[in-house]
Amino acid sequence: MEISTVGVIGVGTMGSGVVEVAARSGLQVVAREATPELVEAGRGRVEKSMDRGVARGKLDEAARDAASAAIAWTTDLDDLAGCQLVLEAVPERLPLKLEIFGVLDRVLDPAAIMATNTSSIPIIDVAMGTSRPEQVLGMHFFNPATVMKLVEVISTQLTAPEVTEAATAFATKTLGKRVVPAPDRAGFVVNKLLVPYICQAIEMYESGHASASDIDDAMKLGAGHPMGPLTLADLIGLDVCLFTAESLYAEYAERFYAPPPLLRRMVAAGRLGRKTGQGFYEY
Incomplete structure (x- = not known):
């Protein structure tokens, strides 16, 4: 065609x-x-x-x-x-x-x-x-x-x-x-790997395990990622991250895929990342 x-x-x-x-x-x-x-x-x-x-x-x-x-x-x-x-x-x-x-x-x-x-x-x-x-x-x-x-x-x-x-x-x-x-499964390939990674970073930040900048710097400097997970979440949009995490959890019913409470609260507060000027960082 x-x-x-x-x-x-x-x-x-x-x-x-x-x-x-x-x-x-x-x-x-x-x-x-x-x-x-x-x-x-x-x-x-x-x-x-x-x-x-x-x-x-x-x-x-x-x-x-x-x-x-x-x-x-x-x-x-x-x-x-x-x-x-x-x-x-x-x-x-x-x-x-x-x-x-x-x-x-x-x-x-x-x-x-x-x-x-x-x-x-x-x-x-x-x-x-x-x-x-x-x-x-x-x-x-x-x-x-x-x-x-x-x-x-x-x-x-x-x-x-x-x-x-x-x-x-x-x-x-x-x-x-x-x-x-x-395959026609929630998350396809990229988001099935990416979104749980982002959610784990959010849980780490929420628990006080490390600061947002330390989490991001650790993954950039230690894992060679061009962007840290929390900066990436802000770029994607926290509402999109939440929707995708909810879809993954609904599909697979595994705790690993569940969105963390902080992500839900930030979306409810309108802190969606770059597009609203505030997420894990201010823009």
């Missing part, structure tokens, strides 16, 4: 990065948000990122202008009708995703691929909200999508093999990513 036009639904931090990656890869992109205000916010994120690339010498002005011209912005899901692949990147709420996939099921060509960027919701739950679950799979990008090279491709029991092959080829050959296939 030739994929020349892609749709991205939800252009927050993750979705805007995918929009930029796709546009810079020579694709036509239809970027959809729910309101005009969110459209403008998403457009601003993409333009700011590409302007930063020009300033740093990683992108020339002609390439930036060509990528900008390749992006169509909309609030109407019907405008994605001509896309061969659509990636949904809205908040982690299954009813919202089901509503969106129901519309995509109606407007997209029968051969179009429908992908979700969820980090924790079972892909099969999303797929069964359509009349063609064989066309649905997960494509889990990582933040920032413009930098991170990995994409997890998650097939369900019903995903057609040719759909998995086409999505994998698209991510590798067109977007230049490294694909890791993952």
